[in-house]
Amino acid sequence: MTTTLITGANKGLGFETARRLIAAGHTVYVGSRDADRGRRAAEQLGARMVLIDVTDDASVAAAAKAIEVDGGLDVLVNNAGIESRSEGNVVVGAAEVTADMMRTVFETNVFGVVRVTHAFLPLLQRSAAPVVVNVSSGLGSMTRVTAPGTPAYAYPGVAYPASKATVNMITVQYAKAFPGMRINAVEPGYTATDLNGRTGTQTVEEGAEIIVRMAQVGPDGPTGGYFDAEGPLPW
Ligand SMILES: NC(=O)c1ccc[n+]([C@@H]2O[C@H](COP(=O)([O-])OP(=O)(O)OC[C@H]3O[C@@H](n4cnc5c(N)ncnc54)[C@H](OP(=O)(O)O)[C@@H]3O)[C@@H](O)[C@H]2O)c1
Secondary structure, three states: OOEEEEOOOOOHHHHHHHHHHHHOOOEEEEEEOOHHHHHHHHHHHOOEEEEOOOOOHHHHHHHHHHHHHHOOOOEEEEOOOOOOEEHHHEEOEOOOOOHHHHHHHHHHHOHHHHHHHHHHHHHHHOOOOOEEEEEOOHHHOHHHHOOOOOHHHHOOEOHHHHHHHHHHHHHHHHHHHOOOOEEEEEOOOOEOOHHHOOOOOEOHHHHHHHHHHHHOOOOOOOOOOEEEOOEEOOO
């Protein structure tokens, strides 16, 4: 029996990942920072719900305690994430970005990943086949954002790609430190969710594909990698 926590699973890619992993036989905790939204999602999915705000030490510690008492964890999907957009769903570019905006995005997308991973490490280390999936983005790829003529090159935001490049680095460093775990970063692709005002061109079913696949890698699977549904990505 595999037990899986997905942060930010009350909607979007996290919700779809939960649906698919439950279908694959996982016991899934839907992580939600709001109790009502989380409960509704968990009821719809037939999942368990755990209250977890990835920006809050006490919330993350309480979630780890609750899941430990319930029996432990095998798979952690660090999915919760935010983007920096202003009025009218406009991505905040280099002319407008402030240190405060950077801090807000990093608090969730970067420090949140470290906060949650750190809290759940002891549980994962007790699993026979521990797996961590960090939901990154193609915008975290230096190679992609510096390739003229591509959508990644044209993306003007600063905070979000910087946060996801950091997630990639975190992934590599954790993977080297914990060779007994499978720890990978994934790029779902541009997907219609609330994150981008539903402007994404893929469905959540398509976007969740690589998250679901990497959540199910066995002990012989890759670690320290960066993948989309087509395969490995350039850093
Ligand atoms: N959509 C895309 O095109 C795309 C592409 C590449 C990567 N991604 C990544 O995919 C992941 C999921 O995004 P999505 O597109 O599914 O967006 P979404 O529909 O906006 O979902 C984001 C989820 O994260 C949760 N969340 C935000 N801040 C949180 C916090 N402090 N603590 C706990 N949960 C928090 C949200 O909860 P609330 O409902 O409470 O706000 C929501 O459940 C993100 O890491 C994103 O960067 C998305």
